[in-house]
Amino acid sequence: MxxxxxxxxxxxxxxxxxxxxxxxxxxxxxxxxxxxxxxxxxxxxxxxxxxxxxxxxxxxxxxxxxxxxxxxxxxxxxxxxxxxxxxxxxxxxxxxxxxxxxxxxxxxxxxxxxxxxxxxxxxxxxxxxxxxxxxxxxxxxxxxxxxxxxxxxxxxxxxxxxxxxxxxxxxxxxxxxxxxxxxxxxxxxxxxxxxxxxxxxxxxxxxxxTHGPVVKAGVPALDWSMSPPALLRAIVASCLAQILPNASEIAAGSVDADHVHQARVGLRRLRTALRELGELAPVLDPERQEVLATAFSRLGEVRDQEAVSRTVLSRLAEAGAPEELQWPRPEGEVHQPGPAVRDAAFQAVLLELLEFSLSEPPPQPGCKRDGACRKGLRRRLARLHKQVVHDGERFTELSVEHQHRVRKRLKRLRYLSEFLSSLYGTHAVERYVEALRPAQDALGLHNDDAVGLEAFNRAKDTQPQAWFAVGWLSAQQRETARECRRALRKVADAPRFWKKKGKH
Structure with missing residues (x-):
């Protein structure tokens, strides 16, 4: 037994x-x-x-x-x-x-x-x-x-x-x-x-x-009595609990867009944890973190060809696009999901992360008694919040690349908040995350249009109908950028849970 x-x-x-x-x-x-x-x-x-x-x-x-x-x-x-x-x-x-x-x-x-x-x-x-x-x-x-x-x-x-x-x-x-x-x-x-x-x-x-259900993100069970490395191990384990079931289905042959999407969400959450909380304990060196970035990017190629293309083409059709308009062929070969997750380098990094999540380093004081730990968490949350608000004020003036970085930063702020919800109180964190949602939705739509604009710009010389898409999406980019700025300005008023007394 x-x-x-x-x-x-x-x-x-x-x-x-x-x-x-x-x-x-x-x-x-x-x-x-x-x-x-x-x-x-x-x-x-x-x-x-x-x-x-x-x-x-x-x-x-x-x-x-x-x-x-x-x-x-x-x-x-x-x-x-x-x-x-x-x-x-x-x-x-x-x-x-x-x-x-x-x-x-x-x-x-x-x-x-x-x-x-x-x-x-x-x-x-x-x-x-x-x-x-x-x-x-x-x-x-x-x-x-x-x-x-x-x-x-x-x-x-x-x-x-x-x-x-x-x-x-x-x-x-x-x-x-x-x-x-x-x-x-x-x-x-x-x-x-x-x-x-x-x-x-x-x-x-x-x-x-043929395949199992999609697995979405869970909330790690954290407590202030846990040491800084223990906090990070629990968060990494929570990310893997989303990544591995979806990656297992993809490796076994699933091409379900939801499996791919949730695997990418899990990878983004994991990369957020390593970037924002990596000081709590050593996990992966830069070379192995780049392996995660590669897997994330390769799975994103499929998303661009499927989910983004459906969304953008649907909006173009509603705007009166020519019926012959098609999503442009990608430049180069699109990486398929199965080989992307079965890749030996990616599998080796998953093994390393699993080993870290099960490791038991020497005992250390819990964050309850470690003022630097508590202050560090608050500082990371406050820094991300401040950067998002600052970028929101000048969003329409930023380059497309910088606008995309704002979207990624907002996602990191959301994921970091969700990671820490059992420390600061679920209700308080949910109120804050809900206040971020309009900005996240606006940035998502703006990014989809940017991806579409880039794709149709490549195709306008070989697909005459693409000119309609380029013109309409260019106009939409200006409008959705203004909507992003309005939504991001409201983030400044979001109730910051870390400024209140946590459940210490």
């Missing part, structure tokens, strides 16, 4: 499987045949609360396992116990009350309203998996890691999906050893991080879906 498991899941591309198996000498690892049956209510109550529940046969012996959220992307609550085979039944009856006294069982009971007594009578099998697992214990420093190579399939409602992944589970020691083992395999074989578990794959297959 395990209270928490720390596990890293890496997807293996089909073209790399043979080379990876040979490099790891998988053929000589311990072999286990796994047959797992996953249970939930007809309405999917367990999955809705982040739990999975299975009965699994391992070389003829049955084990029942309950897993739930462990507070971090790589951590899960887990309770596992052996159960007896039942005569006349291919699969033993599942009994969730066996987990009653475990942390995972108590968490499930709390999520469902307090009792597990009747749950076993309400569940049905949702899907099953058949996996050949090869395992080996490896050591790195003081860490002992179980490495498992899983190959097989998920089955639900007559549908089948393949499984080929490498799992690394920390059995003892510090997490650093887990990542040290993973890095060379990711670099050499093009593996990528995935948060999509077998239970999630099965649930998607059973529901007839």
């Amino acid at each position: 395990s209270v928490h498991e720390v596990e890293l899941k890496l997807q293996v591309p089909g073209e790399a499987r043979a080379a990876l198996e040979a490099a790891l000498d998988v053929a000589h690892w311990q072999r286990t045949a796994l047959e797992a049956h996953y249970f939930d209510t007809a309405g999917g109550q367990l999955a809705a609360h982040g739990f999975s529940w299975r009965l699994r046969k391992e070389n003829g012996r049955w084990k029942q396992t309950l897993k739930g959220d462990g507070g971090h992307l790589l951590q899960r609550l887990e309770d596992e116990l052996e159960v007896e085979a039942e005569a006349g039944r291919a699969v033993p009856r599942p009994d969730v009350t066996r987990h009653r006294d475990s942390p995972a069982g108590r968490a499930l009971a709390a999520a469902l309203g307090g009792s597990l007594d009747d749950l076993s009578t309400l569940v049905v099998e949702q899907f099953h998996t058949r996996i050949e697992r090869r395992t080996r214990l490896m050591n790195h420093g003081d860490a002992q890691v179980e490495v498992a190579f899983d190959a097989g399939s998920v089955h639900a409602k007559g549908q089948t999906a393949p499984v080929c992944e490498l799992e690394l589970e920390l059995k003892a020691g510090a997490p650093e050893g887990l990542f040290a083992l993973a890095r060379p395999w990711v670099a050499a074989h093009g593996l990528w991080l995935s948060t999509i578990s077998k239970s999630q794959r099965g649930a998607l297959l059973a529901a007839g879906h």
Whole structure:
């Protein structure tokens, strides 16, 4: 039985499987045949609360396992116990009350309203998996890691999906050893991080879906008792909790614009944290931060071709644009989302960030007793606020590039405020962020028009209809710039939560 498991899941591309198996000498690892049956209510109550529940046969012996959220992307609550085979039944009856006294069982009971007594009578099998697992214990420093190579399939409602992944589970020691083992395999074989578990794959297959839902930003749980490095670790973990699920879906083949958009939002939030709060603890050097910027930019190319083009073309059509008007072809090749997130350099940086988010440096005084920490947070918020207000006063006089920097600065101010909401009070921060929204919306529209104007300027010599777009968007740029200035001026009156006494 395990209270928490720390596990890293890496997807293996089909073209790399043979080379990876040979490099790891998988053929000589311990072999286990796994047959797992996953249970939930007809309405999917367990999955809705982040739990999975299975009965699994391992070389003829049955084990029942309950897993739930462990507070971090790589951590899960887990309770596992052996159960007896039942005569006349291919699969033993599942009994969730066996987990009653475990942390995972108590968490499930709390999520469902307090009792597990009747749950076993309400569940049905949702899907099953058949996996050949090869395992080996490896050591790195003081860490002992179980490495498992899983190959097989998920089955639900007559549908089948393949499984080929490498799992690394920390059995003892510090997490650093887990990542040290993973890095060379990711670099050499093009593996990528995935948060999509077998239970999630099965649930998607059973529901007839190819990819999982979009994951939006959450609010990190911060407290003034936390040290400065602990604050930054929690914020980075919160950013990764948005980036990785969306990136996992993109890497697995999703071209959903919302997955791409939310991955970019997560990356922008992460880059904000590193830029504005990087003094709290060392995280990434400039070279690795540039890798994040590259991934963000490549995903943005797709957004320009899809979301921005739809918005701008729709407004042009309403303005009476020629029906033949088309969004101009991009200059050069547009990077596709899948390769952008599967990129080895990007995956290496994600591993480094995950390792940082799980690290435990020597104890330090909390920010409650660290006046420099509190003052530093207030200073960063005040500086961004002041810069946004100052730029707003002269927005119409700024260059297009400088106007775009104002938009990015306003976003950093919003994200930094949201990061710190549990320190300064959710309601106060929400009031402030809401006051920023009109300016953010105005700047977003202004930026979309600027992107459109640049695109149609490139095309006016080859697409005569583009002249209409250039003329109309040029006029709109002047008007939307004035609207941005009006909206930014109102930011000066936003209720600054950091000037009030925080929850110290």
